[in-house]
Amino acid sequence: MFRNCLKQLDPYKAGKPISELKKELGLDQVYKLNANENPMGPSTEAMKAIATIIDQISTYPDAGSDRLRLALSGLLGTKPSQILLGNGGDEIIRLVTEILIDPGDEAIASVPYFTLYRNNVQLMNGILKEVRFESFDFEPQRILEAITSKTKLIFLTSPNNPTGTIIRREKLIELLGQVPKDIVILLDEAYYDYAADCLEYPDGIAYLKDYDNLIVLRTFSKSSGLAGMRVGYAVSSEKIIEALLKVKLVFNVNILAQAAALAALQDPRHVQKSIQQNKRSLKRLYDYFDSNGLEYVPSFANFVFVNFDRPVLEVIQHFSKDGIFITPGTVWGYDNWGRISTGSDEAMTAVINSMDRWMKK
Numbered sequence: 001m002f003r004n005c006l007k008q009l010d011p012y013k014a015g016k017p018i019s020e021l022k023k024e025l026g027l028d029q030v031y032k033l034n035a036n037e038n039p040m041g042p043s044t045e046a047m048k049a050i051a052t053i054i055d056q057i058s059t060y061p062d063a064g065s066d067r068l069r070l071a072l073s074g075l076l077g078t079k080p081s082q083i084l085l086g087n088g089g090d091e092i093i094r095l096v097t098e099i100l101i102d103p104g105d106e107a108i109a110s111v112p113y114f115t116l117y118r119n120n121v122q123l124m125n126g127i128l129k130e131v132r133f134e135s136f137d138f139e140p141q142r143i144l145e146a147i148t149s150k151t152k153l154i155f156l157t158s159p160n161n162p163t164g165t166i167i168r169r170e171k172l173i174e175l176l177g178q179v180p181k182d183i184v185i186l187l188d189e190a191y192y193d194y195a196a197d198c199l200e201y202p203d204g205i206a207y208l209k210d211y212d213n214l215i216v217l218r219t220f221s222k223s224s225g226l227a228g229m230r231v232g233y234a235v236s237s238e239k240i241i242e243a244l245l246k247v248k249l250v251f252n253v254n255i256l257a258q259a260a261a262l263a264a265l266q267d268p269r270h271v272q273k274s275i276q277q278n279k280r281s282l283k284r285l286y287d288y289f290d291s292n293g294l295e296y297v298p299s300f301a302n303f304v305f306v307n308f309d310r311p312v313l314e315v316i317q318h319f320s321k322d323g324i325f326i327t328p329g330t331v332w333g334y335d336n337w338g339r340i341s342t343g344s345d346e347a348m349t350a351v352i353n354s355m356d357r358w359m360k361k
């Protein structure tokens with residue numbers, strides 16, 4: 001009955017909502033550190049904007065998210081016609097594969113990568129070629145070596161999920177300069193704001209003027225704390241945005257989401273507070289790992305990938321008794337590693353105390 005490609009697809013296993021976890025486990029307090037959500041919540045401006053527009057939900061939203069597009073273009077220094085809003089960054093990834101991948105075509109991603117890339121490529125009957133680096137550091141040459149006549153798309157993620165590493169400026173330039181212009185590069189910057197103050201971290205938008213095969217993906221889900229609203233966007237050449245517009249659902253970003261995202265843009269202080277909280281939480285985790293000799297990858301995002309030195313599934317079992325949920329590295333083939341999202345001060349205390357009890361066992 002179903003298309004053949006569905007045989008190789010598994011449904012994405014998203015973390016359950018906090019209310020569900022509490023009910024299921026009979027716990028009063030749950031620390032959900034498996035989805036890289038923002039512990040500061042949404043900006044109050046975004047909440048007010050939703051309350052103001054709530055009586056309009058009987059009408060269709062603006063199909064082009066025009067006000068939001070205009071505001072973003074002003075901030076980013078691009079034309080509005082270079083931006084496409086999506087139902088989260090997820091939709092952008094889906095649309096990009098839809099416009100590029102014919103059956104048998106190839107896309108490239110470096111291991112470990114955000115797992116939705118594979119699902120989307122396979123859904124189009126394409127092949128995702130995996131590239132491995134020596135360490136977690138980005139190696140442009142390995143990507144270039146993987147290119148064939150069938151390559152249509154290259155996924156780059158900076159900061160990367162699950163490692164939190166960035167692609168440094170000179171490495172990005174090296175790659176952009178050598179990838180044939182008929183291959184599209186999707187530079188996924190979902191965690192951009194957390195890395196933006198690093199001098200070696202390149203702002204992908206700056207390269208759009210020279211590379212019309214580049215798409216930069218960003219989202220309101222992380223530093224803006226609007227994951228539940230589902231708003232992400234692509235910034236690219238007008239040629240690519242026009243192609244994406246042909247395949248997107250007409251009313252892909254709902255009316256509340258558009259209002260919330262627009263208000264969030266006007267509240268950069270909330271993003272700054274979120275970045276500060278993230279720095280504080282990362283430092284507490286690093287200090288704990290350092291003093292206990294645990295290996296980890298220094299992160300430019302709102303999570304950290306850590307080697308527990310024993311099966312992560314055991315750690316996860318221990319954590320879950322304390323109401324703490326993290327992502328096992330087994331998802332990416334790293335059986336002793338786990339990805340911990342940074343949370344509130346209280347959540348970090350809970351994680352550290354729980355780890356401490358477990359280390360002393």
Ligand SMILES: Cc1ncc(COP(=O)(O)O)c(C=O)c1O
Binds near residue numbers: 091218221230232
């Ligand atoms: C690397 C990366 N890209 C894109 C996304 C999609 O985010 P959203 O659909 O919430 O905008 C995520 C979400 O976790 C991610 O980690």
